[in-house]
Amino acid sequence: MKLELRGITKRFGALTANDHIDLTVEPGEIHALLGENGAGKSTLMNVLYGLYQADEGEIVLDEVVQHFAGPGDAMNAGIGMVHQHFMLIPVFTVAENVMLGHEQTGFAGQLDLVAARKVVREISNRFGFHVDPDALVGDLPVGVQQRVEIIKALSRDARVLVFDEPTAVLTPQETDELMAIMRQLKESGTSIVFITHKLREVREVADRITVIRLGKVVGEASPTATNAELASLMVGRAVELTVQKDPAKPGAAALVVDNLSVIDPRGQVVVRDVSFDVKAGEILAIAGVQGNGQTELTEALMGLQDRVTGEITLDGKTLRGLSVRKVLNSGVGFVPEDRKEDGLVGEFTIAENLMLDRADGSPFVKGGGLQLSFLNTFAEEKSKEFDVRSQGIQTEVGRLSGGNQQKVVLARELSRTLRLFVAAQPTRGIDVGSIEFVHKRIVATRDEGIPVIVVSTELDEVVALADRIAVMYRGGIVGIVPGDTPRDVLGLMMAGEVPAGVLPADPEGAAA
Amino acid sequence: MSDSPVTPGSQAPVTPASSAAASGSPASGSPASGPAVEPPSRWRKAFNEIIGGSVMISVLAVVLAIVAGGILIAVTDENVQKAAGYFFARPGDTFAEIWKSVSGAYVALFQGAVFNPKRPEFVDQIKPITETLTFATPLIAAGLGVGLAFRVGMFNIGGRGQMLIAAACAGWVGFTLHLPWGIHLVVAILAGVIGGGIWGGIAGLLKARTGAHEVIVTIMLNYVAFYLVSYLLRTPVLQAPGSNNPKSPPIDATAVLPDLLGPQFNLHLGFIIVIAATVFVWWLLNRSSLGFKFRAVGLNPNAARVAGIDVKNMYVYAMLISGALVGLAGVFQVLGTVTTGFSSGIDAGIGFDAITVALLGRSKPWGIFVAGILFGAFKAGGFAMQASQGIPIDIVLVVQSLIVLFIAAPPLVRAVFRLPDPANPKKPKAPKTPKPAVETREAVAAK
Numbered sequence: 001m002k003l004e005l006r007g008i009t010k011r012f013g014a015l016t017a018n019d020h021i022d023l024t025v026e027p028g029e030i031h032a033l034l035g036e037n038g039a040g041k042s043t044l045m046n047v048l049y050g051l052y053q054a055d056e057g058e059i060v061l062d063e064v065v066q067h068f069a070g071p072g073d074a075m076n077a078g079i080g081m082v083h084q085h086f087m088l089i090p091v092f093t094v095a096e097n098v099m100l101g102h103e104q105t106g107f108a109g110q111l112d113l114v115a116a117r118k119v120v121r122e123i124s125n126r127f128g129f130h131v132d133p134d135a136l137v138g139d140l141p142v143g144v145q146q147r148v149e150i151i152k153a154l155s156r157d158a159r160v161l162v163f164d165e166p167t168a169v170l171t172p173q174e175t176d177e178l179m180a181i182m183r184q185l186k187e188s189g190t191s192i193v194f195i196t197h198k199l200r201e202v203r204e205v206a207d208r209i210t211v212i213r214l215g216k217v218v219g220e221a222s223p224t225a226t227n228a229e230l231a232s233l234m235v236g237r238a239v240e241l242t243v244q245k246d247p248a249k250p251g252a253a254a255l256v257v258d259n260l261s262v263i264d265p266r267g268q269v270v271v272r273d274v275s276f277d278v279k280a281g282e283i284l285a286i287a288g289v290q291g292n293g294q295t296e297l298t299e300a301l302m303g304l305q306d307r308v309t310g311e312i313t314l315d316g317k318t319l320r321g322l323s324v325r326k327v328l329n330s331g332v333g334f335v336p337e338d339r340k341e342d343g344l345v346g347e348f349t350i351a352e353n354l355m356l357d358r359a360d361g362s363p364f365v366k367g368g369g370l371q372l373s374f375l376n377t378f379a380e381e382k383s384k385e386f387d388v389r390s391q392g393i394q395t396e397v398g399r400l401s402g403g404n405q406q407k408v409v410l411a412r413e414l415s416r417t418l419r420l421f422v423a424a425q426p427t428r429g430i431d432v433g434s435i436e437f438v439h440k441r442i443v444a445t446r447d448e449g450i451p452v453i454v455v456s457t458e459l460d461e462v463v464a465l466a467d468r469i470a471v472m473y474r475g476g477i478v479g480i481v482p483g484d485t486p487r488d489v490l491g492l493m494m495a496g497e498v499p500a501g502v503l504p505a506d507p508e509g510a511a512a
Numbered sequence: 513m514s515d516s517p518v519t520p521g522s523q524a525p526v527t528p529a530s531s532a533a534a535s536g537s538p539a540s541g542s543p544a545s546g547p548a549v550e551p552p553s554r555w556r557k558a559f560n561e562i563i564g565g566s567v568m569i570s571v572l573a574v575v576l577a578i579v580a581g582g583i584l585i586a587v588t589d590e591n592v593q594k595a596a597g598y599f600f601a602r603p604g605d606t607f608a609e610i611w612k613s614v615s616g617a618y619v620a621l622f623q624g625a626v627f628n629p630k631r632p633e634f635v636d637q638i639k640p641i642t643e644t645l646t647f648a649t650p651l652i653a654a655g656l657g658v659g660l661a662f663r664v665g666m667f668n669i670g671g672r673g674q675m676l677i678a679a680a681c682a683g684w685v686g687f688t689l690h691l692p693w694g695i696h697l698v699v700a701i702l703a704g705v706i707g708g709g710i711w712g713g714i715a716g717l718l719k720a721r722t723g724a725h726e727v728i729v730t731i732m733l734n735y736v737a738f739y740l741v742s743y744l745l746r747t748p749v750l751q752a753p754g755s756n757n758p759k760s761p762p763i764d765a766t767a768v769l770p771d772l773l774g775p776q777f778n779l780h781l782g783f784i785i786v787i788a789a790t791v792f793v794w795w796l797l798n799r800s801s802l803g804f805k806f807r808a809v810g811l812n813p814n815a816a817r818v819a820g821i822d823v824k825n826m827y828v829y830a831m832l833i834s835g836a837l838v839g840l841a842g843v844f845q846v847l848g849t850v851t852t853g854f855s856s857g858i859d860a861g862i863g864f865d866a867i868t869v870a871l872l873g874r875s876k877p878w879g880i881f882v883a884g885i886l887f888g889a890f891k892a893g894g895f896a897m898q899a900s901q902g903i904p905i906d907i908v909l910v911v912q913s914l915i916v917l918f919i920a921a922p923p924l925v926r927a928v929f930r931l932p933d934p935a936n937p938k939k940p941k942a943p944k945t946p947k948p949a950v951e952t953r954e955a956v957a958a959k
Contacts, residue, residue: 304818325820336818345812356808357819365801372799 001078001159001191002027003048007057010043017043019215020057025160030182030192032206034199036234036431040215041195045162048193049081050074061160080153084165086145088152090138095120097137098152123151127184142289143174150181154190161185162193167201171289172459172491179205197234198460199227234432245443248467251280254451255301255420260310262296262475270296272475273310278420278451283442285466285483286455289494293475294455295337298424301453302334303327314420328357331419335409335426337455339402343409346398350390351379353397354412378415386411387437403434410441421445424455439465459487559665567879570872572925573918574886581911582614585903589613617903624896625889635776640892642779648888649782649848650675650841654866655884656786656793657712657837659875661726663797664830665810670715670730671838671863673737674708678839679846679858680741680750681707686763686847696766701785701843708839709832711737716831720824726831734863742856752853760853769848782844787881789840794877796833806830838863868916887912 003025010018017040025031035041046052048059050068059066061077068074071081088097099116106112120133129147137145146166153161163182167175182192182205196202202209202223209221211233219233255278262271271293278284286294299305301312303324312319319327328334336342344353355364355375363378364371379393386407390400397405406426413421423442427435442465446452456462462469466483471493478493489499586592592613595605623630625644631637654671661668668674682704691699715729744750745758752761769780797803808816809826817823845858869887873880894908918925925931 302818323820323822324817325822328820334818341812342814342818345808345815347811348808352804355804356815357821359801359804359808359819359821365804368800368802369795370799370801370804 002062003079003160003191003193004060005044005048005057006060008044008047008054008059009056010040010047010052011055017215018047018054021212021215021217023210023217025191025193027159027191028186028189029207030186030194030205032194032196032202032209033212034196034202034209034230034234035212036197039212039234041212042164043215044212045081045164045193045195048074048162049079075156075158078157078159079162080156080158080160081162081164082146082149082153082166084168086149088137088145088148091136093134093136094131094140094148094151095133097148098133098155100152102156119155120151123154126188127181129181141174142169143171143177146170146178147181150185158190160191160193162195164195165197166194167196167198169290171494172487173495175201199230202230203227231432243439243443243464245465246447248282248446250282250467251449253277254280254315255453256311256313257301258311258313260297260300260308260312262293262300262305263307263309264296265306270475271300274472274475274477275310276470276477276480278453280451281446281449282467283446283452283454283465283483284480285462285469286453286472287459287462287466287469287490287494288457288472290457292472294457294472295424296475297472298334298337298422298453298455301327301422302332325360328416331417333413333416333418333421335406335413335423337424337428339405339409340398344397344405347396349394350383350388350397350400350408351375351393353408354379354382354415356412358416382411382415383408386441401431401434403430403437406430406434406438410438414441414445418445418450420451420453422453422455425457426454427456427458427461435461459490462490463487567874568931569922569925570874570879570883570919572929572931573915574872576918576925576928577911577914578618580914581907582618584910585614585617585907586610588907613901613903616901617897617907620897620900620903621890621893621908623893623900625893639777640896642773642777643892644885644888645783646778646780646849646888647891648885649780649786650844650862651865651869651887652786652881652884653782653789653844654838654841654862655869655873655880656789656877657708657834657839657841658866659870659873659877659880660793660797660806660837661830661834662870662875663810664806664826665813666716666719666726666827666830666834668712668715668730668831668834668838669727669864669867670712670733670835671841671866672859672861673730673734673863674711674835674838675842675845675859675863676737676741676856677711678704678708678842679854680744681839682767682843683760683763683846683854684750686767687761687853690764691766693766696764697769697847700763700767700847701840704843704846705836705839708842709836712835712838713828713832715835716828719831720827726827738856745856757855759855762853763847763851767847768851769844778849780844780848782848785840786844789837790877790881793837797877802829838866841866865912868912871919872915 003023005021005023008018008021008023009016021040021044023031023033023044033041033044043052047054050070050073059068061079066073066077068077089100092100095113095116098120099111099113104112104115117133120131123129124131124147129151131144131147131151137148140148150161166178170178179201182194186192194202194206203225204223206223209223209225209230210217211219211221211230213234221230221233257277258275260271260274261269264270274293274297276284286297288294296305300308301319303319303322303326308320310320314330314332317330319330319332322330340346345356348356355378358364364375376393382388383390383393388400388404388407388411390404397408400408410426421442426438426442430438439461442452442454446467454461454465456465463483468480468483469485469490470480471478471490473494473496478496478498481489481493492499589609592606592609595602595609599606624640626641628637628640631639654675657674658668658671682700685700685703686696689696689699711733712730715726715733718724718729719726741750742758745760750760752759769782771777772779772781772783795803797807805816805821805826806829808819808821809823809830813823816826841862842859845860845862846854850858865887869883870880872886873883890908890912894905897903897908898905
């Protein structure tokens with residue numbers, strides 16, 4: 001099926017999210033839609049899927065102009081979407097999830113599960129998915145859940161499939177398998193729109209690439225374009241993809257974590273017997289697929305977890321069992337992975353957020369009262385230093401872009417006297433320009449001789465920043481390897497395998 | 513691929529976001545650790561919008577409620593009903609009657625609440641406004657307490673219990689201890705404030721230590737306080753000697769709040785105290801370290817926790833101060849309004865009206881002050897309206913309730929007045945911009 005978007009314009013008040021976007025997807029083509037976060041990719045796809053109504057322009061399928069009042073219309077017209085966050089019900093089986101929304105019923109409203117199972121089997125056989133129709137979705141690995149989403153779309157005769165950032169939650173191996181599936185779908189004549197901001201994936205599978213910036217199509221590229229060319233199209237200027245850094249000059253071990261385990265409120269062991277150390281002046285990156293215990297590990301370091309065993313010492317003093325307040329007071333800077341939920345108060349101004357974790361004493365508080373004039377001078381100074389772009393320090397943080405929000409968090413944490421810096425997913429969901437800035441500041445912090453922990457699920461970021469890499473899998477550390485370890489080795493480790501020769505090469509690998 | 517197992521860390525591998533959110537508040541469903549239970553963020557968002565919406569919505573909600581009240585007055589008026597019987601013969605009569613009943617009612621409300629030019633002497637003419645301020649005094653105090661709890665993300669429905677305990681404490685000091693003038697009053701006020709504070713603090717402590725929801729706890733503490741005070745009013749502790757009624761002896765003259773404008777007005781020193789309390793709450797919320805932490809906890813408890821703020825302690829402190837402020841209202845009742853001895857109905861529903869006042873005032877100290885005066889005016893004027901026009905005072909209650917209803921549904925108010933949605937600002941501007949371009953093009957074509 002041929003999909004054409006002609007002059008799609010979508011405005012939200014003064015903001016034009018999509019400005020006369022033209023896009024043509026030929027039958028059996030993988031068309032990559034590349035752009036930074038906030039470039040308007042998701043808005044465009046929501047227009048296509050009937051979730052938003054376009055202010056101008058039209059959607060044409062096989063030369064027929066379509067009018068979608070909702071996702072139902074779009075599905076009936078043959079458009080399917082695989083969302084970034086799967087729209088599946090974990091306690092339902094695969095077959096039940098697939099039939100959800102267009103249930104076939106027999107006598108007295110009885111569900112026709114037999115038919116649904118048949119559909120699942122048929123589609124998974126056609127593409128070699130190996131999905132059991134009776135498995136509970138909640139028990140399936142993330143990669144398989146994504147296949148269930150694909151089956152769901154295909155079961156409704158989708159001829160155009162939209163993948164919205166499908167690789168964000170996958171391991172490198174799962175990503176490769178997804179690529180293979182996409183090629184297979186393409187051969188069967190399905191048109192695919194592949195939304196992403198990861199350049200390597202695009203070059204691997206896409207037939208054509210359309211780059212969107214600030215709601216406009218800024219160019220088309222062929223898959224042979226280099227990463228640098230694509231990145232500069234995305235941000236409108238040349239971007240440094242690698243982080244410039246000198247070799248680390250590690251000092252003595254500053255943070256020592258010994259046999260640390262964390263039990264979550266449900267009684268599950270989420271961090272299992274983890275041991276590592278971080279030396280002054282080095283960056284230890286903690287890599288791994290989302291949800292393998294990294295979050296809980298950083299929370300345990302910060303005193304945010306209740307049931308922690310083992311030992312954490314920073315410069316010889318224990319951190320375990322201290323309150324968050326005391327951990328912060330002992331000089332730990334922390335960038336939480338979910339800045340909107342845990343890092344910032346969205347309704348507070350930039351200035352107020354800059355003193356959020358120092359609301360107890362000098363210099364921001366004297367005699368129980370806030371020192372507002374000092375705070376304002378401080379905030380002006382820091383927003384200049386950290387290049388926070390806003391209409392002023394009294395702007396609500398919730399109104400800033402992700403990148404600027406993250407700069408506020410960084411400014412707050414890095415303006416204290418630090419003895420350890422922990423940054424969890426420091427560049428998640430922020431624009432390329434801000435990523436560059438954040439990376440530079442992290443390296444600068446290291447060069448001041450501060451031990452740094454960077455937790456990231458993005459392999460690119462890990463490789464760019466790390467002096468050493470610890471890979472986590474199922475709550476444990478698979479191994480700690482040097483920063484120049486090849487990606488395929490890291491990928492295997494992220495899936496829980498220990499490649500031969502990794503551990504002997506690493507003197508610190510006491511964990512696994 | 514097929515051997516890649518379930519990720520153990522994420523409780524719900526379906527949506528990676530949910531695991532992040534869940535780890536942010538590990539509380540949910542854990543009886544053992546029992547940290548503060550965070551309500552889901554959607555509820556918190558709605559909560560924040562209801563308690564923190566714009567001033568404009570508040571004003572318009574009042575306008576809408578008054579209009580709706582007017583319709584009710586018209587519909588229930590006998591003369592209007594009679595005239596409507598021959599509406600198609602002489603429709604003018606119906607409209608005249610409607611005008612007469614509605615305007616009569618609201619004029620009476622105004623004359624009862626602000627200024628009555630019909631009375632002969634100036635002192636009598638301005639008496640209504642002092643009555644309004646007298647009614648407003650406890651409403652503002654209790655409203656400040658409820659509003660403060662709102663700002664920390666808590667619903668203090670325990671105003672009744674806190675007022676009763678405060679009134680009992682202040683009253684007991686007022687008629688039992690016989691202290692010199694001045695000191696007696698101060699001790700009585702302090703006793704009441706501390707009593708209310710402790711009653712509120714219990715709710716805060718239970719929330720912080722056990723995760724019990726403050727709405728349930730405060731409602732239940734209302735009953736505990738009511739029956740406790742009712743019981744004490746039948747024992748020598750609070751009951752007037754030689755009486756069989758559950759009523760306390762009168763307050764000593766030394767413990768009564770002095771009149772501000774002389775004996776012909778009811779307005780007492782409590783009004784000055786409540787102005788001071790408003791200034792204090794403003795300072796606390798906007799200028800103090802504690803208030804900064806309060807607001808942070810109220811807006812985003814997760815971020816506050818990560819920033820090293822002890823969220824549980826903030827809940828306890830906030831409920832202590834909230835209860836103390838509500839207790840101040842109980843003190844005003846017993847030492848200012850009803851000084852001849854009190855019964856278990858001394859709270860007069862102020863603890864619940866305070867919720868409305870705090871909502872209407874958008875939980876901001878000066879907003880609550882203004883809202884409290886408006887509600888005081890409704891109370892003072894409602895009696896006048898009933899006396900002079902025969903309109904049941906229930907209409908005023910309906911108007912008050914409608915105000916809450918409209919405030920709780922900002923989209924409804926916005927729809928009625930065609931206001932833009934603040935979450936989606938400047939929307940009406942967008943379609944305007946292309947217009948001039950079209951016009952000029954047409955103008956060019958015409959040439």
